[in-house]
Amino acid sequence: MENARLAQKGELKLLKKVRERFKACSDDKRVIVGIGDDAAVIAPADKKIVVTTDMMNEGVHFDLNYTSAIQLGFKLISVNISDIMSMGCVPKFIFLDLGFTSEADEELFDGIYDGIEKAIGFYGGDLLGGDLCSSRSDTILVATVIGEGDSVVYRKGAAPGDRIYVTSSTGDSGCGLKILKMLDDTSREMVRKQPVFAGPDEDKGKELRLLTPDGPVRLDWDKGIKLIMRQLTPVARDSKDIAPLATAMLDISDGLFLDLGRMCDESGVGAVLYEERIPMSQELMDVCQRLGMDPFQLAVSGGEDYELLFAARSFPLDIYNSSHEIKVSCIGEITDGERAVIDRAGRRSPLKAAGYEHFGS
Amino acid sequence: MENARLAQKGELKLLKKVRERFKACSDDKRVIVGIGDDAAVIAPADKKIVVTTDMMNEGVHFDLNYTSAIQLGFKLISVNISDIMSMGCVPKFIFLDLGFTSEADEELFDGIYDGIEKAIGFYGGDLLGGDLCSSRSDTILVATVIGEGDSVVYRKGAAPGDRIYVTSSTGDSGCGLKILKMLDDTSREMVRKQPVFAGPDEDKGKELRLLTPDGPVRLDWDKGIKLIMRQLTPVARDSKDIAPLATAMLDISDGLFLDLGRMCDESGVGAVLYEERIPMSQELMDVCQRLGMDPFQLAVSGGEDYELLFAARSFPLDIYNSSHEIKVSCIGEITDGERAVIDRAGRRSPLKAAGYEHFGS
Numbered sequence: 001m002e003n004a005r006l007a008q009k010g011e012l013k014l015l016k017k018v019r020e021r022f023k024a025c026s027d028d029k030r031v032i033v034g035i036g037d038d039a040a041v042i043a044p045a046d047k048k049i050v051v052t053t054d055m056m057n058e059g060v061h062f063d064l065n066y067t068s069a070i071q072l073g074f075k076l077i078s079v080n081i082s083d084i085m086s087m088g089c090v091p092k093f094i095f096l097d098l099g100f101t102s103e104a105d106e107e108l109f110d111g112i113y114d115g116i117e118k119a120i121g122f123y124g125g126d127l128l129g130g131d132l133c134s135s136r137s138d139t140i141l142v143a144t145v146i147g148e149g150d151s152v153v154y155r156k157g158a159a160p161g162d163r164i165y166v167t168s169s170t171g172d173s174g175c176g177l178k179i180l181k182m183l184d185d186t187s188r189e190m191v192r193k194q195p196v197f198a199g200p201d202e203d204k205g206k207e208l209r210l211l212t213p214d215g216p217v218r219l220d221w222d223k224g225i226k227l228i229m230r231q232l233t234p235v236a237r238d239s240k241d242i243a244p245l246a247t248a249m250l251d252i253s254d255g256l257f258l259d260l261g262r263m264c265d266e267s268g269v270g271a272v273l274y275e276e277r278i279p280m281s282q283e284l285m286d287v288c289q290r291l292g293m294d295p296f297q298l299a300v301s302g303g304e305d306y307e308l309l310f311a312a313r314s315f316p317l318d319i320y321n322s323s324h325e326i327k328v329s330c331i332g333e334i335t336d337g338e339r340a341v342i343d344r345a346g347r348r349s350p351l352k353a354a355g356y357e358h359f360g361s
Numbered sequence: 362m363e364n365a366r367l368a369q370k371g372e373l374k375l376l377k378k379v380r381e382r383f384k385a386c387s388d389d390k391r392v393i394v395g396i397g398d399d400a401a402v403i404a405p406a407d408k409k410i411v412v413t414t415d416m417m418n419e420g421v422h423f424d425l426n427y428t429s430a431i432q433l434g435f436k437l438i439s440v441n442i443s444d445i446m447s448m449g450c451v452p453k454f455i456f457l458d459l460g461f462t463s464e465a466d467e468e469l470f471d472g473i474y475d476g477i478e479k480a481i482g483f484y485g486g487d488l489l490g491g492d493l494c495s496s497r498s499d500t501i502l503v504a505t506v507i508g509e510g511d512s513v514v515y516r517k518g519a520a521p522g523d524r525i526y527v528t529s530s531t532g533d534s535g536c537g538l539k540i541l542k543m544l545d546d547t548s549r550e551m552v553r554k555q556p557v558f559a560g561p562d563e564d565k566g567k568e569l570r571l572l573t574p575d576g577p578v579r580l581d582w583d584k585g586i587k588l589i590m591r592q593l594t595p596v597a598r599d600s601k602d603i604a605p606l607a608t609a610m611l612d613i614s615d616g617l618f619l620d621l622g623r624m625c626d627e628s629g630v631g632a633v634l635y636e637e638r639i640p641m642s643q644e645l646m647d648v649c650q651r652l653g654m655d656p657f658q659l660a661v662s663g664g665e666d667y668e669l670l671f672a673a674r675s676f677p678l679d680i681y682n683s684s685h686e687i688k689v690s691c692i693g694e695i696t697d698g699e700r701a702v703i704d705r706a707g708r709r710s711p712l713k714a715a716g717y718e719h720f721g722s
Contacts, residue, residue, distance in 0.1 A: 048405060049507075083399040142492075
């Protein structure tokens with residue numbers, strides 16, 4: 001297979017390729033001009049506009065030895081769309097700023113667009129433009145997503161007496177990152193070959209080989225890969241049936257405790273969480289036991305969960321969970337007091353947030 | 362003066378600082394939420410929405426030895442707003458993705474925001490959000506600007522018989538870049554100290570010292586600095602009184618010839634340009650003569666001019682130019698034939714575009 005370096009292709013040819021590829025995707029009548037003019041042009045609608053943007057930098061947010069280009073492209077869109085979903089809105093228009101080094105090849109370039117296309121196919125929305133540049137040292141990925149909604153759910157709005165809910169489970173992604181960093185070369189390559197939506201069966205019988213500080217460890221493939229893919233290809237949660245009932249909502253990107261703190265800050269309220277109610281996957285618990293890690297620490301401050309954290313006066317858990325694949329759990333209440341967590345023994349302690357911080361000392 | 366490295370401050374403190382700074386700027390009643398939630402929220406309007414985004418990477422688009430942080434922040438906004446203006450629209454909402462290395466200090470951080478604030482003060486618009494990240498090796502700057510307009514002007518729409526117009530003059534910025542690269546250390550530092558809107562008088566009597574392949578050259582400060590500042594702090598041209606008459610328009614970012622080619626491609630037309638009509642500043646001609654450079658080559662393919670290039674059935678040049686500081690020139694006509702340029706001797710030759718291309722071979 002020919003795999004030319006981008007330097008041999010030239011920007012204009014690459015742009016043309018992208019334009020051809022995404023031109024056919026749009027069936028949104030409101031898109032007047034997509035890729036190809038100085039700016040994209042969109043007809044007005046009588047809905048609120050929500051805008052978010054996220055940057056992913058090589059060596060900081062990702063390492064191309066640990067993720068495939070397609071996984072990375074999918075994640076770039078997911079993390080942005082998660083921010084739109086967490087406002088209770090629908091993603092509509094997507095813009096990309098991509099920087100590639102002169103060493104980058106078409107496999108990387110095409111792979112990232114494959115992942116982006118996969119994500120857009122899954123979530124909806126149209127790629128309408130962006131910028132394609134050289135970068136001196138690192139691959140740089142930025143996406144901006146414009147969403148729309150009639151009613152928007154903010155971080156503020158939670159009131160004492162509301163209950164606190166979270167989708168699915170937290171900690172998997174943080175644990176997945178820890179596993180990823182310990183994989184041997186063979187396992188790492190197997191992970192990089194995983195498609196965005198990996199079926200659990202196709203690699204039956206395989207195992208993940210880890211190089212831990214205490215020596216080599218073999219991990220059940222199914223369990224390990226589930227956690228790893230939560231890190232490499234997180235899926236933004238659909239908020240359609242949650243938003244109408246939520247008084248406040250955000251997505252958990254920096255850890256449950258830290259992001260709950262943000263909701264409390266913006267809403268001017270306190271909160272109490274119950275340790276035993278914080279949902280953790282069986283895979284997280286099994287793998288943590290195998291590797292001697294604390295699953296609860298990962299669940300409350302692992303980061304990159306991209307689960308929805310919301311408050312609601314009441315939420316019909318049974319009805320919702322019987323009709324949705326992604327379940328919701330009630331983990332605590334909004335109060336007018338301090339932020340606290342109550343452990344399994346009933347002991348109360350202050351909620352201390354410890355999430356990931358850029359430029360942290 | 363304390364100039365802490367960003368690593369000592371932490372992302373949350375830095376974000377808080379940005380939020381405080383730009384919170385007061387907005388008096389746009391349509392901004393429901395700016396910085397501080399998962400996404401910005403804007404109330405709908407019955408206008409078309411235009412969106413553009415541009416990336417500027419250290420070592421590719423800028424060199425911090427040659428530009429100050431404030432100049433750079435201003436340019437980041439200018440180049441994006443130029444794309445909005447060239448659609449005949451008004452810039453409204455601005456989003457930033459900034460990546461700083463662990464070596465970056467507050468002087469760089471604050472300087473970039475100073476320049477951004479200066480630009481927003483000049484052009485209008487509100488900073489509503491973005492992302493602030495670590496970057497492994499380089500400073501990475503991305504801005505996304507959302508504009509609005511009732512009628513939008515595209516690259517397509519030019520028809521045979523239309524005349525071709527350009528604002529101000531081209532080539533200054535390309536020449537400015539060439540000068541910049543030859544400055545000695547002292548002159549370079551003087552340039553980095555120039556405010557975004559430098560008065561021509563305050564450095565009267567100074568000179569720029571260049572190290573050329575043929576030895577040292579001294580350049581008149583006023584002339585040289587004007588060209589350099591067109592490169593470091595370009596000013597997007599206001600299209601308010603042009604757009605209603607333009608059949609097609611774009612901003613010249615990659616060279617007059619290349620960008621005219623884009624208009625022709627999109628409009629499905631040809632064009633003829635007259636060499637003698639292409640506006641060149643006195644400074645460009647004087648400096649090129651002094652340095653043995655070809656001003657015409659810079660004017661037609663220098664790049665980063667950020668002048669408006671537009672076609673119009675007719676345009677009241679005299680009236681427009683008598684009431685606007687930035688003048689407009691007619692440089693040719695749209696045809697249904699080939700793209701050609703006619704030189705001062707009346708000889709016709711094919712118009713060959715040679716602008717800057719990323720990943721160019």
